[in-house]
Amino acid sequence: MRNANRGIAIIILAALQVLGAPKFVFGDTMSSSSFIITSDDLTAGGGKINSASFIAESDIGGKATGEDAASASFKACAGYPCTLTVTPSITFTVSPNSINLGTLTSSVTATGTTTITTTENASSGYVTTVVADGHLRTTGGQFVPDVADGAVTTGAGEYGIGLTGADRAFTDDRSVTTSLRTVASNAGAVTGSAVTVTFKAAISNTVTAGSYSQIATFISTGTF
């Protein structure tokens, strides 16, 4: 009798395990011209969890192969459990840090560039802004007017920036003022994304003689 009971119990447990935990975990896909096996690993329990940036599968009883694979942007763990932690990171550089536009004349638009290079793994990407300490100006307060028509034009009194690079925020010429202006952004992780900022100055005959300067500050923020 005791043996019979044990047998029934084992049957019940097995049935419950199969019926109550139908979350099979699938292994690798194998195929040929005549068949497809979507998984070569059939186990009980576990499941799939995911988000916009990752998918992870778990199972019970899966056999670890014992080797992990990884690169700079991913890590795959062989065997279970697998814990993958990605530490938030953001770096950026601004180079060069000084631009001399030289002696301005009404016949040439003077230009100079700096490059903003960003690397980050933020799930929602990054934004780089620029803010100035004022106009391109003299100590006496004379200044080259900010560009307002989308283009710094030779012979006109205009000053502003243009951008190049995949993550640039605009394609025309815009002013650099005491208000934050976005110059670069990306909605996801980037590695070494470079945006070149070209400072442009054009003068008319009524831009006052003197020495002009401006300090532009770049601020980069990741959203994780």
Place this chain on the structure above:
Amino acid sequence: MNSKTKIFFAKILTVAVIAVSVFQFGLMPAMAATATGISDVMSRNMVSITGVTHSVTMTLPAGPFNGTLTLTYANFTAFAGTPTGTCAGGTITGGTASSNVATVTLTTCGAGTLTVTSFTGTNPASPGTNLVTIGGVAGITGSFAVASVTNDQVGVTASVNPAITFDVGAQASGTGCDGTFSADGGTVALGTLSTSTVTSSDASSIMHICSRLTTNAGSGAVVTVKSLNGNLTSTAGTIPSNTATPLAINTAGYGLCVGSAGADTGFDVTVPIGVLPTRVSPFNNASCTAAAHNIGGVTQSAQSIWSVSGASQSAFARIYVKAGISGTVPASASYSDTLTFVATGTF
């Protein structure tokens, strides 16, 4: 089935239910109250900068959350201020900031945007990425990073050389002065003077003088006039130059005035905008036309005749030359004077 058997199967069923529960739910990941969309807009990213402001924003899952929320910044120092903020459905109070930790207290904060502001700190001494960890009694977890860079600024410099150009000369009476004038020099022939009229530029085809100035002098420029003789001179005598408002008929006199009509002075419209010429006394009478003879006397010393107070492109002025005689002015065919105009910028 006897009672022992029933008890046995009941135990088995209990164990089975527990096992199924473990299988079905036990492997589900623990759902911590993890914030998402976390960012900190700093006022500067440069290393070692002090007093850098922070503005943290994050999105909370379903709450409510109560208690402290801490933001621990690796590598930062000298936090100060009284952090405060906002959250959905609740309030944030009781902020402190010291060392590298900013702390606020949440009360019934719910799902949505949470902000923490009003604290400052000193940036890390080294460039790179810096981890910020969220913790505290409220149970909100998460982490993000902020950057520190060797130099986050670009200094832009440029120069504009001082410049000034000037044209002055006689122009036909039928042509007004404007910003295109460039015919320098010349002679204004007043013809035969008469006691019955005042002879003037722009009357009887007598030429006037045009002057045009372009400068980027910050303090502007002045145009002066200097008479060679201080009067109209001939071998027979002189016609004096005096300020007269007006120079009357049958009166010996000679002088200049800058036209008072709107079109007699002007400048090019530029960006930045230039400065309109200003007539200078005694050549600035309110009425100076071909028929209005309010003149200033010229001397052998330079006198300002018009000016601009700042940079201006093609600022111009029409200058009238006028003379009259009385019956006692000696006859001569060669009364003359030479006027020299000089433009001087103040940079």
